[in-house]
Amino acid sequence: MADTPAVEPTRQPTIDGAAADRALAAARRRYADRRPNSARQAEAAARVLPAGSTRSVLDFAPFPFRVASADGAVLADVDGHRYIDFLGDYTAGLLGHNPPEVADAVRAALERGWALGAVADDEHRLAELLCDRFPSIEQIRFTNSGTEANLMAISLARHVTGRDRVLVFDGAYHGGLLYFGAGGTALQAPYSYVPCRYNDSRSVADAVAEHGDDIACVLIEPMMGAGGCLPADPAFLADLRARCSRHDIVLIFDEVMTSRMSTGGAQLRLGITPDLTTLGKYLGGGMTFGAFGGPAATMAAFDPARGGSLTHGGTFNNNVMTMSAGAAAVERILTAEALDRLFERGERFRPRVDDVLRPVGMSASGWGSLLAIHPVPGPITGPHDLAGFDGRPVELVFHAMLERGIYLARRGFVALSLAITDDHLQTFVERLEEAVDELVEHGVVTPALSSGAPA
Numbered sequence: 390m391a392d393t394p395a396v397e398p399t400r401q402p403t404i405d406g407a408a409a410d411r412a413l414a415a416a417r418r419r420y421a422d423r424r425p426n427s428a429r430q431a432e433a434a435a436r437v438l439p440a441g442s443t444r445s446v447l448d449f450a451p452f453p454f455r456v457a458s459a460d461g462a463v464l465a466d467v468d469g470h471r472y473i474d475f476l477g478d479y480t481a482g483l484l485g486h487n488p489p490e491v492a493d494a495v496r497a498a499l500e501r502g503w504a505l506g507a508v509a510d511d512e513h514r515l516a517e518l519l520c521d522r523f524p525s526i527e528q529i530r531f532t533n534s535g536t537e538a539n540l541m542a543i544s545l546a547r548h549v550t551g552r553d554r555v556l557v558f559d560g561a562y563h564g565g566l567l568y569f570g571a572g573g574t575a576l577q578a579p580y581s582y583v584p585c586r587y588n589d590s591r592s593v594a595d596a597v598a599e600h601g602d603d604i605a606c607v608l609i610e611p612m613m614g615a616g617g618c619l620p621a622d623p624a625f626l627a628d629l630r631a632r633c634s635r636h637d638i639v640l641i642f643d644e645v646m647t648s649r650m651s652t653g654g655a656q657l658r659l660g661i662t663p664d665l666t667t668l669g670k671y672l673g674g675g676m677t678f679g680a681f682g683g684p685a686a687t688m689a690a691f692d693p694a695r696g697g698s699l700t701h702g703g704t705f706n707n708n709v710m711t712m713s714a715g716a717a718a719v720e721r722i723l724t725a726e727a728l729d730r731l732f733e734r735g736e737r738f739r740p741r742v743d744d745v746l747r748p749v750g751m752s753a754s755g756w757g758s759l760l761a762i763h764p765v766p767g768p769i770t771g772p773h774d775l776a777g778f779d780g781r782p783v784e785l786v787f788h789a790m791l792e793r794g795i796y797l798a799r800r801g802f803v804a805l806s807l808a809i810t811d812d813h814l815q816t817f818v819e820r821l822e823e824a825v826d827e828l829v830e831h832g833v834v835t836p837a838l839s840s841g842a843p844a
């Protein structure tokens with residue numbers, strides 16, 4: 390990545406670092422003592438898998454617990470612990486575990502055979518369902534992941550514009566090869582990036598003024614997910630939309646996470662239509678999934694009959710499990726009512742979480758059914774507000790919640806699934822109150838110091 394926007398001073402309230410270290414060491418010890426089977430399996434796995442797993446985001450110290458089974462909203466580990474699953478597989482688990490509609494569809498598809506090396510009808514059905522839903526998508530192509538969908542969308546934009554550069558936002562995550570947060574640059578796909586500040590129209594205006602004729606596309610999440618559940622200001626997005634149109638820049642909405650905000654994603658809820666959209670996660674019914682789509686005229690680049698010259702490979706793009714699971718999920722579970730209800734439930738839940746955190750100078754941000762816990766007070770408008778923060782209080786909350794049978798991301802990320810009930814939400818709030826009390830008891834944070842202006 391080229392020059393990174395300047396990091397602003399942290400707004401974090403005072404944290405007693407020594408107390409945080411002591412509390413964290415004790416929490417990790419208790420965690421390990423109660424999970425001998427997971428410990429053994431983690432050690433054995435680390436001999437053949439770097440860090441013992443194959444998805445870095447799942448790693449945490451001392452070792453991640455091993456799942457024995459999952460059902461509805463509950464995960465059970467190999468040491469007999471049960472957890473209410475508030476992580477929801479980082480949004481891919483929106484349906485909850487093992488929904489029968491999807492299991493039946495996949496079983497039926499497997500009866501008909503898989504690894505076909507040919508096309509079958511579920512592929513066309515899923516495409517129709519998604520084209521009907523997303524305002525920007527007239528035609529769609531499937532991939533194996535959200536990362537791949539974004540790589541394809543960027544490459545398509547560069548092809549149709551004949552331009553080179555990709556405008557991205559500092560702190561954004563668009564996949565394993567498209568991470569623009571601190572320290573995340575080593576494995577970046579080698580495009581020529583123009584980094585801007587999220588929710589900052591001036592930063593975009595300056596970048597377009599300087600590089601406009603070279604910018605093929607803007608890649609943006611309508612809400613930064615991994616960056617901390619930070620929603621884009623609708624006025625910022627509207628300005629971005631207009632600027633892209635004026636300069637013939639392809640606007641790509643990465644809706645891999647935000648597609649859950651309505652049947653037509655964040656774009657439908659906001660009334661702002663991008664040129665291309667990328668999708669992933671739960672829309673494959675919980676199976677390996679990604680997709681990118683846009684106007685038929687643009688997607689014609691993949692259609693030789695319409696003069697297209699691009700090929701789009703991928704052995705498993707139309708794999709039988711994903712196509713059948715995705716079609717069943719969209720058709721039978723992901724109704725407008727179900728998605729709206731989940732959105733509203735999340736909107737009511739987030740302020741309750743924020744109320745618990747505020748007295749110790751922490752906060753919750755998010756949109757709809759996605760939220761993140763931060764070790765700084767709100768409001769947070771972009772990753773720049775989180776720069777240089779001390780993540781230990783959030784990790785302590787994570788361990789305190791695990792001890793109380795609640796699973797969320799170590800970094801404080803929560804994705805509600807359709808299996809989460811009001812009782813689960815109540816339990817979460819009560820356990821969070823206990824976790825915050827523990828932070829105070831251990832002297833990590835002090836309400837008197839941190840409830841007012843940042844120290």
Ligand SMILES: Cc1ncc(COP(=O)(O)O)c(C=O)c1O
Pocket residue numbers: 479533534535536537539562563564565610614615643644645646669670678679
């Ligand atoms: C916004 C966003 N884009 C892209 C991706 C990458 O998707 P995948 O993990 O399927 O490659 C993610 C994954 O978390 C994401 O959150």
